[in-house]
Amino acid sequence: MLIGAVRRLAGDSLARNSLLIMATTVGNGGLGYLYWMVAARTVPPDRIGLATAVISAATAVSMLANLGTGHMFIQRLPGADAATWTRIVTSGLTLSSAATAVAAIAAALAVPVFSGNFAFLSGPGGTPALIAAAIAVTLTTLLDNLWVAHRSGHGMLIRNLTIATGKILTLVAVLDAGLQGAVAILVSYVLPTLLISLFTIAVAVRRLRPPATTPGGQQGFWAGLRTEAPHLRTALTGHHLINLTQAGPAALLPVLVTAHLGSESNAHFYLAWMTASMLFMVSPAVASALYAERANAVTVPVSRAALVVAAVVGLPTVVLLLAGDRILGLFSPDYAAEGGLLLRILVLAALPDAVVNLAVAHWRSAGEFRRCRRLNLVRAITCLSLAWLLLPGSGVTGAGIAWLTGQLAAAVLVVATTVLRAGAGAGGAPAGRRAAGAPLGGRIGGSPGRAGPPPGPGCANSDQRVDERRRTAGEAPTGSNR
Numbered sequence: 001m002l003i004g005a006v007r008r009l010a011g012d013s014l015a016r017n018s019l020l021i022m023a024t025t026v027g028n029g030g031l032g033y034l035y036w037m038v039a040a041r042t043v044p045p046d047r048i049g050l051a052t053a054v055i056s057a058a059t060a061v062s063m064l065a066n067l068g069t070g071h072m073f074i075q076r077l078p079g080a081d082a083a084t085w086t087r088i089v090t091s092g093l094t095l096s097s098a099a100t101a102v103a104a105i106a107a108a109l110a111v112p113v114f115s116g117n118f119a120f121l122s123g124p125g126g127t128p129a130l131i132a133a134a135i136a137v138t139l140t141t142l143l144d145n146l147w148v149a150h151r152s153g154h155g156m157l158i159r160n161l162t163i164a165t166g167k168i169l170t171l172v173a174v175l176d177a178g179l180q181g182a183v184a185i186l187v188s189y190v191l192p193t194l195l196i197s198l199f200t201i202a203v204a205v206r207r208l209r210p211p212a213t214t215p216g217g218q219q220g221f222w223a224g225l226r227t228e229a230p231h232l233r234t235a236l237t238g239h240h241l242i243n244l245t246q247a248g249p250a251a252l253l254p255v256l257v258t259a260h261l262g263s264e265s266n267a268h269f270y271l272a273w274m275t276a277s278m279l280f281m282v283s284p285a286v287a288s289a290l291y292a293e294r295a296n297a298v299t300v301p302v303s304r305a306a307l308v309v310a311a312v313v314g315l316p317t318v319v320l321l322l323a324g325d326r327i328l329g330l331f332s333p334d335y336a337a338e339g340g341l342l343l344r345i346l347v348l349a350a351l352p353d354a355v356v357n358l359a360v361a362h363w364r365s366a367g368e369f370r371r372c373r374r375l376n377l378v379r380a381i382t383c384l385s386l387a388w389l390l391l392p393g394s395g396v397t398g399a400g401i402a403w404l405t406g407q408l409a410a411a412v413l414v415v416a417t418t419v420l421r422a423g424a425g426a427g428g429a430p431a432g433r434r435a436a437g438a439p440l441g442g443r444i445g446g447s448p449g450r451a452g453p454p455p456g457p458g459c460a461n462s463d464q465r466v467d468e469r470r471r472t473a474g475e476a477p478t479g480s481n482r
Helices: 002-011 013-042 045-065 069-076 082-114 116-122 126-149 153-176 181-208 221-261 263-280 282-295 302-329 333-348 350-365 369-394 396-426 431-436 462-472
Strands: none
Touching: 013 045, 013 153, 013 181, 013 263, 045 082, 045 116, 045 126, 045 181, 045 221, 045 263, 069 082, 069 126, 069 221, 069 282, 082 116, 082 126, 082 221, 116 126, 126 153, 126 181, 126 282, 153 181, 221 263, 221 350, 221 369, 221 396, 263 282, 263 302, 263 333, 263 350, 263 396, 282 302, 282 350, 302 333, 302 350, 333 350, 333 396, 350 369, 350 396, 369 396
């Protein structure tokens, strides 16, 4: 029975790669606990809050500046020839890293003007630290998406576990060498990430490149950048706006906490957030795997992805609800006292968050980018505006309430949209429109090169409509190359 289950898992690329992506999350989470436990027991909370504020700001900068390159990798790399593959990857990594560096410099100059709690960015080493951390986040995000694009989750797992282990070893080494406070945390957090990412680019990435079928055809570096610039511009207006509105609240909440409450409060918020993140990372992982499957011309219903999410988050949710205080107490009693209620609120938000993330992946693969942006915008505006209002009076718990409310508002919108579209379909809406935006439990089938039943009567032009919406949004049809 066990052997049969393993074989079925090996043959199900959605489940296999979802589990590998989630194994990356679990591995990072477990090693991350050890890392932050060492940090919390050796570094004062205000210094931890300072370091985590830089990391949070770097995450926000990276999210703003990575140009949507990661999802462009997932969309365009499947089926690309060797020369095109190399051009896409090289140009994407280069231009996104350059944009991240520019955005980090701008943030280091602008943010302290608006919040005195970020005045440290203007001090010695503040700007270089932000630049290095932001580029490290951008590189590791894009490399993760590169492996997702090729449905090779094992490579991402190995690389992330190596980085997480490197952080712990580097933290112990720098503390032993006499470095203290926020500097020790930032050096140990950023240096292994940068070095291993650069090693991955130099050595491991080429193993994903398809074999060359014809000699020559490789463009020079600058010519490749010019060729890819239009594709990155369209990714910027398509995938990137979806990503910004989706990931923005998660990246900006620690920044808002620091701006309103200071670095020590951010330390309490950040460790509770990190603990809950093992749940928040599951549905985005499955959503990315779902999108990659459809980009590789595999028909997968959202219901299968939802079952994978439910199977993975069920037990951890119960554990965190029942024992969250004790888990935070491993860092120190203060973290449990300040973050216990916050952690429970964040755990409750995991369910509506999963509903929204899977809906976005489904609509994104159907070419409905405007719907994705609107849904994520509702979530982002609700969450960030409430956080801004609640933080001064409710402390870090206010950030958790804002996050939960934003997820619930977006999830209600998903359910309402699905019910309305299903009712319109039952009432005689054109069959082609239903095929292009099927209910969340259905399949997207009938497109060229995909598995699934052929379109029925009245659906002959449904795929052309989907592709037309993709071209309108600046995207190539899923599963094809531009």
